[in-house]
Amino acid sequence: MAEDLEPRFHSLGSLSEPINESNPAGRSEPTGKRNPVRNSEPVLRFPPGKQLKDFPFWEWFEAVDGCDFCGAKYQVRVTYVDDSGYFGDVEYRVSHAEDCAERFDEELNTAESIFDMAGWEFTDKPVTVLGKQFLPLKTRANIGPCLNCGKLVIGVPLILFIDEGRGGELDFCSLCFEKLGLWKELK
Ligand SMILES: [Zn+2]
Numbered sequence: 001m002a003e004d005l006e007p008r009f010h011s012l013g014s015l016s017e018p019i020n021e022s023n024p025a026g027r028s029e030p031t032g033k034r035n036p037v038r039n040s041e042p043v044l045r046f047p048p049g050k051q052l053k054d055f056p057f058w059e060w061f062e063a064v065d066g067c068d069f070c071g072a073k074y075q076v077r078v079t080y081v082d083d084s085g086y087f088g089d090v091e092y093r094v095s096h097a098e099d100c101a102e103r104f105d106e107e108l109n110t111a112e113s114i115f116d117m118a119g120w121e122f123t124d125k126p127v128t129v130l131g132k133q134f135l136p137l138k139t140r141a142n143i144g145p146c147l148n149c150g151k152l153v154i155g156v157p158l159i160l161f162i163d164e165g166r167g168g169e170l171d172f173c174s175l176c177f178e179k180l181g182l183w184k185e186l187k
Pocket residue numbers: 067068069070071072095096097100101102103
């Protein structure tokens with residue numbers, strides 16, 4: 001591991017959804033000056049090769065995202081993992097707050113749960129973004145991980161495509177995307 005990989009900001013630019021939708025806090029406008037702490041933070045990296053099978057099996061745990069209205073987190077459990085360990089099925093549900101408008105939502109009300117396919121595979125080439133190294137995903141089923149916090153994302157992740165997707169993709173939850181300052185890098 002001799003040399004650092006080149007940051008590839010020029011090729012980061014595709015988002016899976018419009019910026020304003022999942023950024024209710026509002027995006028701070030870049031001022032043009034570099035963030036002074038960007039290189040002093042320790043290298044942070046999603047556990048290399050973490051698989052679906054590394055999550056608890058048949059045991060409810062919290063996803064990173066949840067109901068947009070009341071803020072209740074999705075709960076998720078892994079119900080099946082295939083022989084590879086990377087792919088399988090999960091079940092998820094959400095317990096809305098008493099006064100949440102989504103409480104009686106037809107698709108996912110408090111009494112319901114939904115099954116979906118989950119899983120992902122990594123590329124073998126890490127990339128450096130804002131001084132942090134990440135191993136991009138080569139493929140992902142409907143549900144995959146946030147590559148920063150390592151939790152599962154039930155809704156739509158924010159995606160940075162590496163080399164227009166040829167180098168895989170970096171998926172993040174909206175909280176980490178914000179925390180890492182990635183909005184600025186998309187300008
Ligand atoms: Zn809710």
